[in-house]
Amino acid sequence: MVRITPAMTHSTFQPLAGIRVLDITQVLAGPYASYQLALMGAEVIKIERPGDGDWTRSGGTDADLAKAQMGLPYLTQNANKKSVTLDLKHERGRAVLQRMLSSCDVFLENLRPGAMPTLGFSFEQVRQFRPDIVYCSISAFGQDGPLNKRRAYDHVVQGMCGIMHATGSRESGPTKVGAPYIDYATGLNGAFAIVAALHEVRRTGNAVRLDVAMLDTALLLMASHVTAYLTAGTEPAPAGNEAFSGSAASGCFSTREGLLMLAANTEGQWQSLCRVLNNDALSTDPRWKTASARSEHAVDLRVILTEQLATKTASEWDAQLNDAGVPAGSVMRLAEILDHAQCQAREITQAVPLPETTSVIHLPTLGFKANGHSIPPSTAPPTLGHDTNTVLLELGLEKAEIKALREQNVI
Numbered sequence: 001m002v003r004i005t006p007a008m009t010h011s012t013f014q015p016l017a018g019i020r021v022l023d024i025t026q027v028l029a030g031p032y033a034s035y036q037l038a039l040m041g042a043e044v045i046k047i048e049r050p051g052d053g054d055w056t057r058s059g060g061t062d063a064d065l066a067k068a069q070m071g072l073p074y075l076t077q078n079a080n081k082k083s084v085t086l087d088l089k090h091e092r093g094r095a096v097l098q099r100m101l102s103s104c105d106v107f108l109e110n111l112r113p114g115a116m117p118t119l120g121f122s123f124e125q126v127r128q129f130r131p132d133i134v135y136c137s138i139s140a141f142g143q144d145g146p147l148n149k150r151r152a153y154d155h156v157v158q159g160m161c162g163i164m165h166a167t168g169s170r171e172s173g174p175t176k177v178g179a180p181y182i183d184y185a186t187g188l189n190g191a192f193a194i195v196a197a198l199h200e201v202r203r204t205g206n207a208v209r210l211d212v213a214m215l216d217t218a219l220l221l222m223a224s225h226v227t228a229y230l231t232a233g234t235e236p237a238p239a240g241n242e243a244f245s246g247s248a249a250s251g252c253f254s255t256r257e258g259l260l261m262l263a264a265n266t267e268g269q270w271q272s273l274c275r276v277l278n279n280d281a282l283s284t285d286p287r288w289k290t291a292s293a294r295s296e297h298a299v300d301l302r303v304i305l306t307e308q309l310a311t312k313t314a315s316e317w318d319a320q321l322n323d324a325g326v327p328a329g330s331v332m333r334l335a336e337i338l339d340h341a342q343c344q345a346r347e348i349t350q351a352v353p354l355p356e357t358t359s360v361i362h363l364p365t366l367g368f369k370a371n372g373h374s375i376p377p378s379t380a381p382p383t384l385g386h387d388t389n390t391v392l393l394e395l396g397l398e399k400a401e402i403k404a405l406r407e408q409n410v411i
Contacts (some may be wrong), residue, residue: 011039011378013059013375015043021042022100024088024109025108025110026053027049027183028154028180029138029186031079031187032184032187032191033187033194034108035077035080037195038081040195043085044080044081044082045082045100045104047086048084050385051409059070069383075381079352080378083385084391084411087411089119090409093410094119094120094121096392098121099395100395103131106198107135108136108190109136109333113137113139114148126207131205131206132206134197134208135208135209138190139213139214147215153183154181159174161215161222163221166236167238168238172238175266183214185217185218189217224244248298249264249305256311257313258313258315259316259330260317261328262327264327269327276324281287299334347376350362352377357382
């Protein structure tokens with residue numbers, strides 16, 4: 001099996017070089033946000049609890065990595081970072097954090113709303129000694145509203161945001177999306193907000209308070225549904241594998257081998273589809289003459305298209321339809337698309353050797369290319385507390401102080 005393994009390089013696209021981020025997040029959305037910043041050149045210092053750290057370190061399908069506190073869920077979004085262990089429940093731990101904040105540009109946290117003020121690090125408290133801080137909180141429901149104190153994970157928010165009622169079919173009932181897409185989108189939303197806030201700080205010189213919520217992000221990923229419902233009262237219905245456009249000549253079709261997603265939405269695409277199918281009756285029959293007519297007789301049209309598409313494989317139709325300008329694609333497994341030449345060309349992952357092991361891990365690059373190049377991680381995810389001594393020494397602590405903190409289990 002081919003894997004995407006470009007050579008380890010340091011990206012020259014580093015727009016956040018010189019920015020220091022204090023990252024007090026764990027699991028997925030928060031760490032994915034700081035990972036985007038790290039890929040763009042920011043120095044990200046990940047604060048973790050001594051002993052166990054980010055609890056995703058002990059998860060995942062590779063038991064050996066999990067045992068070594070380097071679980072796959074942790075590895076995915078924690079490269080290019082420094083790991084510092086620090087017990088924030090301990091007074092001396094909080095004192096160290098405050099010293100670290102004095103040289104940081106971004107404070108990122110995803111503790112339950114209200115936890116940071118209890119520890120002495122609310123936005124108001126932090127900006128007293130860092131008046132130009134970008135302070136970003138990521139949570140399930142935001143810092144206000146009746147649900148703000150609740151905790152949640154991706155699948156819980158999927159259940160609450162309405163997407164499950166728009167996914168699956170009427171027969172299957174509400175269906176969860178098969179990846180934690182809200183977590184990842186919330187991380188991207190958080191990174192976008194932080195970059196914007198850094199520009200705002202540069203413009204005004206004043207601190208910025210950011211409040212990023214998973215539920216908000218989930219609903220905005222359904223913006224067309226939200227607008228249609230609030231404006232016209234149109235509630236989304238489960239459409240199974242059918243196209244969002246509702247076009248009669250679009251959706252999922254069975255072929256001789258495999259499933260095909262087809263999107264003949266425009267009149268030009270419809271005419272091209274008829275030519276590829278070599279069926280003059282489709283283009284001349286008054287039932288299919290216009291988009292509205294095709295919609296009115298969608299059931300009959302679907303029967304004819306299904307019969308014709310069953311004569312070849314999905315991959316054959318994929319090639320012929322795209323050559324004719326009709327958007328179409330075979331329904332693939334993850335392994336198939338990762339091995340595809342398109343993914344090879346886009347370099348969407350980077351092969352990174354895992355230090356002190358023989359393992360190679362494949363980590364996501366930034367979600368776009370800059371100046372024709374992908375933006376990959378340059379260093380592997382750190383082991384728990386790997387950078388504690390270095391960061392504290394740079395902070396001005398003496399070796400004796402660091403030793404005492406370690407003996408007291410503060411670090």
